[in-house]
Amino acid sequence: MTDSPRVSGSSVTSLVQHTTDNAVSRITLNRPEALNALTPDQRERLIDLLAEASADPAVRAVVLTGTGRGFCAGADLRAGAGAGAGRAEEAVPGDLARTIRQGAQRLVSAVLDCEKPVIAAVNGTAAGLGAHLALACDLVLAAESARFIEVFVRRGLVPDGGGAYLLPRLVGPRRAKELMFFGDALPAADAERLGLVNRVVPDGELAKTAREWAERLAAGPTRALALTKQLVNASLDSDRATAFAAEAAAQEINMTTRDAREGVASFVERRTPRYEGR
Structure with a gap:
């Protein structure tokens, strides 16, 4: 684009x-x-x-x-x-x-x-x-x-x-x-x-x-990148339990995005994903 x-x-x-x-x-x-x-x-x-x-x-x-x-x-x-x-x-x-x-x-x-x-x-x-x-x-x-x-x-x-x-x-x-x-x-x-x-x-x-x-x-999955950034930045100040809880919550949030669905679908269909940043 x-x-x-x-x-x-x-x-x-x-x-x-x-x-x-x-x-x-x-x-x-x-x-x-x-x-x-x-x-x-x-x-x-x-x-x-x-x-x-x-x-x-x-x-x-x-x-x-x-x-x-x-x-x-x-x-x-x-x-x-x-x-x-x-x-x-x-x-x-x-x-x-x-x-x-x-x-x-x-x-x-x-x-x-x-x-x-x-x-x-x-x-x-x-x-x-x-x-x-x-x-x-x-x-x-x-x-x-x-x-x-x-x-x-x-x-x-x-x-x-x-x-x-x-x-x-x-x-x-x-x-x-x-x-x-x-x-x-x-x-x-x-x-x-x-x-x-x-x-x-x-x-x-x-x-x-x-x-x-x-x-x-x-061209990547923008929301997944944002959540990954938050997890990595916060991990330096977190204990393991807090970091693991944040990771699970981020996964839950990310799976509601179009890009996550596209990523899974592209894997199943064996094609290159087309991420929209949403």
Whole structure:
């Protein structure tokens, strides 16, 4: 199925580009001169686009990438995205915690909670919140030139955007502490070796590979993928009994979908399934 591309309209469209075609929502950060550091407006636009992808039956996969040399250099502190940081003498206790909850944590949660599979196509530097934005995605493709940096310690800051939650679950607590304590740049190849990245590809093949992966996901059983995502994400915080109960409930829900019926029918009839995302 091929949809005609449609371009979003908003005051930040030039900074967060968005198109949908072939059932794939493509979101591109476009502030290359700032290595795609996120302003509050951009962050809110990202959150809105991910919510729209969840709710739109015509969207069955999401790709998140950037332009230029950076995927995302984190929150743009100069634009007020980190309001409160470095201005403790002006802040009221609780202000900064509220800013983090309503800002960086909401963004990462929007990725984790998106009901469609989200692919990060990391085209360059992913630092701070930018690294956590990528790592929250379901699948991560990285260009050979990409690198991941837990930059917070370099600024005397504590990691935000869910980093202390995400990293230990991906690489274990000792590796997570090493990355966060030293703040060294992690090349794409090393990120793949540690399990932070699914695959590293030549820079010139990143967009093509992301498109192929996304279109393959978009042709799949969308609701089954959403339920699978929920099960895997929740399993890291669940005991066995809770995880098994959630699995059984997900199976019950999924068997009411058209795609589940189509999958069974195609198996019995020995043909390729034709999933509709419903």
